[in-house]
Amino acid sequence: MYKPYLQLAKPGIVIGNLIAVTGGFLLASHGSVDWFRGALVALGVTLVVASGCVINNVIDRDIDRLMSRTRNRPLVTGRVSVPVALLYGIVLCPVGMGLLYAGARRLLPVALVFVGYVVHVGLYSLYMKRNSIHGTLVGSIAGAMPPVVGYCAASGRFDAAAATLLVMFGLWQIPHSYAIAIFRAHDYQAASIPVFPVVRGFAAAKRHMVLYIAAFIAITLMLGVLGYAGKVYMLVALVAGLYWLLLGVAGRNVGNEAQWARKVFFASIAVVTVLSVTMSVDGYAPPASSRLVFLTRGIGS
16 A cells, blocks of 8 residues: 555665765764754655655656656556645655754755755756756756755755765766666667767766766765865775776776676665765864855854
8 A cells, every 4th residue: 555655755765865864964963963853854854855756756657657667656557646646745845844944953954955856856857857968967966965965954054065075976976877877778768868878878978987986086085185084984985986986997898788887886876875874983073274164054044
C-alpha cells in the first residue's frame, strides 16, 4: 500500500541528500552538536527533497513510460493517480520547510532550500531537462544545496565554507550525471532527452568528466586550506578524489563504456559519502580573522 508512495519520493536520492545535509550541519557544529536541531534540519530537508522528487515524477510521467528503467514507476502504471501524487508532493514541501525553520531558527536555510527547489522543479524539470544539453549544469545547483543548507542551519551564516560546499557538490554532480547518461544512453535516446553525452558523444563527455573531477578535487581541498577542515579530511579528500580521477582517465581506452560508466557512477557515490562523513568528524572553526562571511548571523534570523 505504501510502497508506491515511497517509490515516488525516490529513496535513493533522498538518502544521498540526507547524508549531505547531515555532513554540512556537523561540519558547522564544530563538535558541539545540537542533535535535536540537527534532526529537525535533516528531516526538513529530506521532506523538501522528497517533494521535489514526487513533483518530478508528475512532470516526467510522459517520458518515464518511454525508458526501460522508469516505465514501472507508480504514475506510469497507474498505481498512484496524478492528483494524489500532486497533493502528496505539495504537502511534503511546506511541512519540510516548516521543520527546517524549526531546527535552523532562521530564514537563511529555508531561503536556500527554496531556491534549490525552484531550480530543480521549475527551471530544470519543466524546461532545461527536455530542451538543453546544459540541463545537468542547471540541475547541479539544486543538487548542491542540501549540504549548504545544513551548514548554514548550524552556523547561521553563508561564508567561505558554505560557498565551497556549493561549488564542491555542484562540480560533483556533473561527472556523476554524465556517467548515468552514458550507461543509460538508450533510455535517454528513446525519450529524446538531450543529455550532453548523447548529443555531443561519449568522447567529449569523458573529457569533460575528467576536467570536472580535477576541479572537484581542488575545491574539496579548499575546506582544509581555508581552515574549516583538518588534515585527516584533506588526506581522505585527496586519496578519494585521485581514485575517482584515475578511474575517469581510464575511460579513454575502455572497451565496454557502459561498464566503465557504472564504475564511475558508484565511485562518485562512494567519494561524496566518504567526504561527507569525514568533514563531519574532522571539521572545526578557523580563526575569526580568516573567515570570509558573506551573510552574517543577523540576516534572516
